[in-house]
Amino acid sequence: MIQAEQTQRPVWTTRRLLAWTTDHLAKKGVEHARLAAEMLLSHVLGVVRLKLYMDPDRPASDLERSAFRDLVERAANHEPVDYLVGCTPFFSMMLKVTPDVLVPRPSTEALVEHVVQHARRTPGFNSPLIADIGTGSGAIAIAVAKHIPHCTVIATDVSPEALEIASENAHDHGVADRISFREGSLLEPLAGERVAYFVSNPPYISDERWQKLSRNVKDFEPGGALRGGADGLKFLRVLIDQAHEYLDRPGQLVLEIDDTQKEQVLALAEAAAGLSHGHTLADHEGLPRVLVANSQ
Numbered sequence: 445m446i447q448a449e450q451t452q453r454p455v456w457t458t459r460r461l462l463a464w465t466t467d468h469l470a471k472k473g474v475e476h477a478r479l480a481a482e483m484l485l486s487h488v489l490g491v492v493r494l495k496l497y498m499d500p501d502r503p504a505s506d507l508e509r510s511a512f513r514d515l516v517e518r519a520a521n522h523e524p525v526d527y528l529v530g531c532t533p534f535f536s537m538m539l540k541v542t543p544d545v546l547v548p549r550p551s552t553e554a555l556v557e558h559v560v561q562h563a564r565r566t567p568g569f570n571s572p573l574i575a576d577i578g579t580g581s582g583a584i585a586i587a588v589a590k591h592i593p594h595c596t597v598i599a600t601d602v603s604p605e606a607l608e609i610a611s612e613n614a615h616d617h618g619v620a621d622r623i624s625f626r627e628g629s630l631l632e633p634l635a636g637e638r639v640a641y642f643v644s645n646p647p648y649i650s651d652e653r654w655q656k657l658s659r660n661v662k663d664f665e666p667g668g669a670l671r672g673g674a675d676g677l678k679f680l681r682v683l684i685d686q687a688h689e690y691l692d693r694p695g696q697l698v699l700e701i702d703d704t705q706k707e708q709v710l711a712l713a714e715a716a717a718g719l720s721h722g723h724t725l726a727d728h729e730g731l732p733r734v735l736v737a738n739s740q
């Protein structure tokens with residue numbers, strides 16, 4: 445009798461939960477379904493992902509299953525898993541994220557990598573003042589502060605909610621004393637400053653590309669962090685045009701772009717007063733995603 449009951453109601457082990465959830469999420473069209481299932485289950489169980497593989501036969505309690513089921517349903521509805529678990533990796537750090545901030549992307553690591561390497565190898569740039577315009581979760585500001593030990597950073601955003609998260613992340617990573625968070629639009633919070641690096645990952649998605657974005661981005665990430673007007677260049681245009689007024693000489697402008705905008709931003713940098721040597725750098729996928737120009 446007991447035997448029969450057990451065969452009818454199989455135990456929900458880690459292995460079974462992952463297999464079922466991966467299949468369920470994949471059927472709902474969720475990308476990277478296996479990874480999503482692992483992230484959600486490790487979050488609910490309070491363990492690192494590797495632990496799931498070390499203990500695949502661990503049965504989940506009713507409480508764990510119910511918490512997991514709720515998250516899986518939200519993920520199946522295309523809510524980003526990073527928001528559901530409340531954090532995301534960036535430049536070898538864990539950052540807190542909420543729906544008030546953009547989930548930092550791997551492409552942005554190319555921008556950080558460039559600034560860190562440039563500061564390390566260029567005489568005169570080893571204790572720079574860096575501006576990060578539109579800091580969101582604080583990803584860029586915190587990563588450069590951690591890896592350029594003598595730098596100081598001004599991190600700005602129009603969103604007070606984003607600045608709150610960025611400030612929490614800066615505290616968690618021990619760099620809050622070197623980052624000044626300022627609320628305001630574009631160049632306004634920099635009034636009277638001259639910086640060595642003017643860095644930004646501004647909203648740059650055009651209306652046309654916005655329509656084609658996947659649901660988990662379009663329906664859940666903040667539109668104000670992504671949309672850059674009809675042609676996507678609304679913010680980039682202002683930054684490229686005016687950055688030189690806030691840059692030391694020598695100094696560098698470093699902006700994230702969409703790969704389709706390469707020619708346009710190079711032309712804008714060429715036409716801008718006070719900038720020279722405009723060029724683009726590739727991200728981990730080999731796409732041109734970073735515009736670099738020197739102040740002159």
Ligand code: SAH
Pocket residue numbers: 545546547548549552577578579580581582583584600601602603606628629630645646647668669670
């Ligand atoms: N730097 C972060 C976030 C980039 S998203 C990262 O790389 O992950 C773009 C950010 O710009 C958002 O946080 C958004 O709130 C902010 N933003 C939008 N319009 C702005 C403006 N006019 N001035 C300053 N920041 C702005």
